[in-house]
Amino acid sequence: MSLIYNKKAHFNYEVLETFDAGMELFGFEVKALRKEQGSLDGSHVTIRGGEAYLINAHIPSYQVGNAPKDFDRRRNRRLLLTKKEINTLSGLESQKGLTILPISVYNKGRKIKVEIAVARPKKKYDKREIIKKRDADREARRTLKNE
Secondary structure, three states, X not given: OEEEEOOOHHHHEEEXXXXXXXXXXOHHHHHHHHOOOOEOOOOEEEEEOOEEEEEOOEOOOOOHHHOOOOOOOOOOXXXXXXXXXXXXXXXXXXXXXXXXXXXXXXXXXXEEEEEEEEEEEOOHHHHHHHHHHHHHXXXXXXXXXXX
16 A cells, blocks of 8 residues: 555656665654655655665654654655665666656555656657547547446
C-alpha cells in the first residue's frame, strides 16, 4: 500500500529500473507518513560519498508543536541501500540524460520504504501522444456507456 505517490513521475519520465530502499527518519516523520502527509514532487536522489540521499522531499512533522524548532521539512534524508546498489546507481547517475527519482513511499511490515527509479525524461511529443491516447480511451468509454 502506497502512502505517498509521485503522480508526475510516470508522465514526465520513462522508468528504466527500480530499486527499494529504506529511509532514515525521525519518529514524528514516520507518524506523518503513516497519515499519508507529505509530497515527492520535485524531489530526486543523489549519490555523495558512497551514500544515497533523498533531496527536496516534503515530509512534515506529525504534530507541529512537538517538532524541534530547527526542523526542516525538506531536509536531505539518507537512503539505506547495499553497497552494490549504490555502486550501480552511481554508475547510472553519471550517464548523460539519466536521473534517479522517488516513485512512492510505502509500508513493508513495520518499516517505511521508498521506491526509487532510474529514469530518462520523456520528450514533449511522447507526452502529447500519451494525452491523445488517454483522451481517445476516455471518449470511447463515454460512447460505450451512453449506448
